[in-house]
Amino acid sequence: MKEQLAQIKQQAMEALQQAQTPAQLEELRVRFLGKKGALTAVLKQMGKLSPEERPVMGQLANAVRAEIEEMLEKQKAAAHAAALEAKLAAEALDVTIPGKSVALGHAHPMNQVLQQIKDLFVGMGYQIVDGPEVELADYNFTKLNIEEGHPSRDRSDTFYFNDDDTVLLRTQTSPMQIRVMENAKPPICILAPGRVYRKDEADATHSPMFHQIEGLVIDEHITMGDLKGALVTLMKKLYGEEAVMRFRPHHFPFTEPSCEMDMQCHKCHGTGEVDGQVCSTCHGEGWIELLGAGMVHPKVLEGCGIDPEKYSGFAFGMGLERMAMRRTRINDLRLIFDNDVRFLNQF
Ligand code: PHE
Numbered sequence: 001m002k003e004q005l006a007q008i009k010q011q012a013m014e015a016l017q018q019a020q021t022p023a024q025l026e027e028l029r030v031r032f033l034g035k036k037g038a039l040t041a042v043l044k045q046m047g048k049l050s051p052e053e054r055p056v057m058g059q060l061a062n063a064v065r066a067e068i069e070e071m072l073e074k075q076k077a078a079a080h081a082a083a084l085e086a087k088l089a090a091e092a093l094d095v096t097i098p099g100k101s102v103a104l105g106h107a108h109p110m111n112q113v114l115q116q117i118k119d120l121f122v123g124m125g126y127q128i129v130d131g132p133e134v135e136l137a138d139y140n141f142t143k144l145n146i147e148e149g150h151p152s153r154d155r156s157d158t159f160y161f162n163d164d165d166t167v168l169l170r171t172q173t174s175p176m177q178i179r180v181m182e183n184a185k186p187p188i189c190i191l192a193p194g195r196v197y198r199k200d201e202a203d204a205t206h207s208p209m210f211h212q213i214e215g216l217v218i219d220e221h222i223t224m225g226d227l228k229g230a231l232v233t234l235m236k237k238l239y240g241e242e243a244v245m246r247f248r249p250h251h252f253p254f255t256e257p258s259c260e261m262d263m264q265c266h267k268c269h270g271t272g273e274v275d276g277q278v279c280s281t282c283h284g285e286g287w288i289e290l291l292g293a294g295m296v297h298p299k300v301l302e303g304c305g306i307d308p309e310k311y312s313g314f315a316f317g318m319g320l321e322r323m324a325m326r327r328t329r330i331n332d333l334r335l336i337f338d339n340d341v342r343f344l345n346q347f
Contacts, residue, residue, distance in 0.1 A: 139175035169197035173214035181304035211320035218313030227314035255294025262287035291318035
């Protein structure tokens with residue numbers, strides 16, 4: 001019996017040493033310590049022993065059981081640790097692998113130019129204001145001294161919302177002049193960028209939606225000199241000190257006198273020719289039209305409750321896309337709205 005116990009112990013220890021998984025260990029526990037296991041089988045023979053031998057064998061059997069149990073626990077812990085280690089190794093993150101780069105966008109080239117223009121005017125003391133794109137004909141036309149029947153009010157040029165032509169998509173940012181003057185007292189110094197709409201087919205230089213930037217300055221003693229100063233400053237900042245400007249008489253119903261400002265063509269330097277060919281940038285004109293401007297008409301001031309005897313002011317309106325095209329040297333307006341990232345990524 002003593003030999004049997006010693007043998008069980010030896011077999012159990014060897015088997016336990018080699019077991020690696022919790023399942024294998026459980027199998028060995030049943031085999032050696034279970035109800036039908038090897039040790040139990042030996043203990044069942046205790047009855048055959050003499051009364052003196054029984055406690056000795058009993059003690060020995062218990063000692064073997066304890067040793068096997070201890071080894072079993074030790075191996076279980078080892079198997080558990082090994083399993084955990086394997087799991088961790090399998091799940092390990094390699095923090096040295098370069099990450100997937102996130103493509104960061106940037107401001108649209110048109111908005112880059114808008115931001116630059118806004119910054120320049122804010123630097124000159126202008127306040128940026130915003131207004132409705134769905135506008136009353138009263139503000140878009142009538143209060144700007146554009147009478148009923150004026151060709152610019154025609155249904156073929158303007159998107160109207162109703163049959164009596166009282167509500168429309170603004171065709172210019174000039175109604176912002178009225179909205180500001182009706183609500184503020186001079187001195188007034190604002191810049192109003194925004195979308196405008198006209199019934200134009202889209203081509204290289206036209207789009208049914210485009211952007212304008214309106215400027216308005218009203219105070220005592222404001223003259224055409226102030227207008228020229230502000231606009232020439234802007235253009236030289238945008239296009240460089242060497243940029244050459246000219247002011248040409250024009251007509252707008254809401255300014256008197258009115259003018260347009262042109263910039264000398266940077267390609268042909270005003271000659272209208274490049275290598276004996278008609279300049280493609282200015283179409284041989286030598287100048288490129290940039291904006292409309294003028295001194296606010298006394299009738300418009302009066303209509304907004306501002307005394308034209310005391311106050312005067314200037315207004316200007318420029319096309320943002322045109323400015324952006326000149327800055328970025330692109331020749332087709334549609335590129336600005338297509339949102340083709342191959343184009344946009346160049347800026
Ligand atoms: N609103 C005019 C246009 O769209 C431009 C303009 C603005 C002219 C302000 C004079 C003063 O053509």
